[in-house]
Amino acid sequence: MNRTWWKEAVVYQVYWRSFNDSNGDGMGDLRGVIEKLDYIASLGVDVIWLNPCYTSPDVDNGYDIADYYGIMEKAGTMEDVDDLIRASHARGLKVIFDLVVNHTSNQHHWFEESRRDQTNGKSDWYIWHDGEKGTPPNNWRSYFAPSPWTWDEGRQQYYFHSFASEQPDLNWEQPGVRQAIYAMMRWWIDRGIDGFRMDVINLIKKRATFDDVEDPFDLSYLGNQPGVHEFLQEMHQEVLAGKKLFTVGEIPFVGPEDGLLYVSEERQELQTLFHFEVADDMEDMDLPRFKQIQKRWYDALYPKGIASQFLNNHDHTRQVTRFGSEHYRVESAKLLGLMLHTLPGIPYVYQGEEIGMTGIRFSDASLYQDVAFRNRYEERIAAGEPSGTVLSSMQLRARDNSRTPMQWDDSQASGFTTGTPWMTVNPNYKTINVQAAEQDPQSVLAFYRELIQLRKEHPVMVYGVYRDLAIQDPYLYVYEREFEGVTWRIVLNVHDEQVETTFALPNEQLLLSNYEESASEILQPYEARLYQTS
Numbered sequence: 001m002n003r004t005w006w007k008e009a010v011v012y013q014v015y016w017r018s019f020n021d022s023n024g025d026g027m028g029d030l031r032g033v034i035e036k037l038d039y040i041a042s043l044g045v046d047v048i049w050l051n052p053c054y055t056s057p058d059v060d061n062g063y064d065i066a067d068y069y070g071i072m073e074k075a076g077t078m079e080d081v082d083d084l085i086r087a088s089h090a091r092g093l094k095v096i097f098d099l100v101v102n103h104t105s106n107q108h109h110w111f112e113e114s115r116r117d118q119t120n121g122k123s124d125w126y127i128w129h130d131g132e133k134g135t136p137p138n139n140w141r142s143y144f145a146p147s148p149w150t151w152d153e154g155r156q157q158y159y160f161h162s163f164a165s166e167q168p169d170l171n172w173e174q175p176g177v178r179q180a181i182y183a184m185m186r187w188w189i190d191r192g193i194d195g196f197r198m199d200v201i202n203l204i205k206k207r208a209t210f211d212d213v214e215d216p217f218d219l220s221y222l223g224n225q226p227g228v229h230e231f232l233q234e235m236h237q238e239v240l241a242g243k244k245l246f247t248v249g250e251i252p253f254v255g256p257e258d259g260l261l262y263v264s265e266e267r268q269e270l271q272t273l274f275h276f277e278v279a280d281d282m283e284d285m286d287l288p289r290f291k292q293i294q295k296r297w298y299d300a301l302y303p304k305g306i307a308s309q310f311l312n313n314h315d316h317t318r319q320v321t322r323f324g325s326e327h328y329r330v331e332s333a334k335l336l337g338l339m340l341h342t343l344p345g346i347p348y349v350y351q352g353e354e355i356g357m358t359g360i361r362f363s364d365a366s367l368y369q370d371v372a373f374r375n376r377y378e379e380r381i382a383a384g385e386p387s388g389t390v391l392s393s394m395q396l397r398a399r400d401n402s403r404t405p406m407q408w409d410d411s412q413a414s415g416f417t418t419g420t421p422w423m424t425v426n427p428n429y430k431t432i433n434v435q436a437a438e439q440d441p442q443s444v445l446a447f448y449r450e451l452i453q454l455r456k457e458h459p460v461m462v463y464g465v466y467r468d469l470a471i472q473d474p475y476l477y478v479y480e481r482e483f484e485g486v487t488w489r490i491v492l493n494v495h496d497e498q499v500e501t502t503f504a505l506p507n508e509q510l511l512l513s514n515y516e517e518s519a520s521e522i523l524q525p526y527e528a529r530l531y532q533t534s
């Protein structure tokens, strides 16, 4: 695998609305991000991924865009964007933007024109289908609604939406749509951004026919359809080729063999991808399964392409809560960090992960704000399920788990805002916060800084061959990375009890670990060790 800057990067994800509020209105904003750039730079990361801040009615927290060339008032202004890019670059940080082009908001002027009648210039820019009001054209589901079809009175037709009804899907078959998007992408690149995180980019190609499916709840019919690569190759030619950019595609419903088609360097589409075999498909930590996933992706991709590594983001419950242990919060936060950063792939740090923030369980359903949660909750209540059961079954995976405000200090609203936060702050902010972590040399934060620093000094972490040494072990994850004569061994006890092992080595070769004292053959709960063995 040839050495390239973006393969060596660590990405920090900023969910700006929950990051830092500069004007006291209770919601984070771009000025707030600028105020914290020194903090972000202090982590040692290379790239900031900023969640969408375009003009939007905000039904899906910015993923419903009404104007790709405007900035949401809640976030700030175009001047703030320019300042953010400039100030980031001044600190050696690159900035990538979310690119949300599978769908727009229903308030985008393209959709307003398209829905007017069946003959206007943009009538085919979205996906319209004849039908009878009250009987959607097929039995599919959408991610966020019981049906992906919504009846439009004006056109007397249904339109298609993979997500909420306020997010109509664009019709990528129309060359005009594609050219409008490419022009918009070029405009943003010219403005100074360094690349894109492409939202559900493999959903842009639809099935050839909208026939009923056997299992509507298996949403895989929504994505990865034949023909998607033609669109992505065209996009590459028209927009990305020859530029120094970072591109990561969000690619659901894809295993490693298909995944390679998106990121194989010689195919010239995307640089890297997020797959969902962990985040969507694996409810909690199933170590044997997790190891298989890592091995399969490594075997299929390397050295032709590289995947991205994440265990949480703004859609997925914080990793300590879902894949680690709140009881062993510090230990498991460090273990998961060490694991993600030493596995093959580009690591992402989601804001707050670096201080071991946890998820939240709201006791009252009305405190959940996420459209996905609300729609599903209401659907189940309408179907007659008892509210207590519905709430408790939805708490662990609710997307709002990760959307509570960043915990900066132990002052009012965790130092996130001087106003009333748009979303409840996790009450554990009194002890889990950046200020406390900065003062503690054993904090998760200090550990993450070391981990990120290691990547800068040791190419084995990026390019090393990966070997699983104990693939059957239910508790221990032991693997090696090897590159140019350097071998690292990673020994992880992904478990809340002690384990004895022969994989542990004498302490002098230890580069990093999460227990101050470690007896060689006994691994403590969630103990993680990184050795250099040659």
Ligand code: TEU
Residues within 6 Å of the ligand: 060, 063, 100, 143, 163, 199, 200, 250, 276, 279, 280, 314, 315, 372, 399
């Ligand atoms: O998410 C796509 C998506 O639905 C999956 O990431 C995720 O598995 C799902 O939300 C789990 O419940 C992207 C954005 O990240 C998300 O915030 C948007 O809501 C969605 O696209 C629509 O744009």
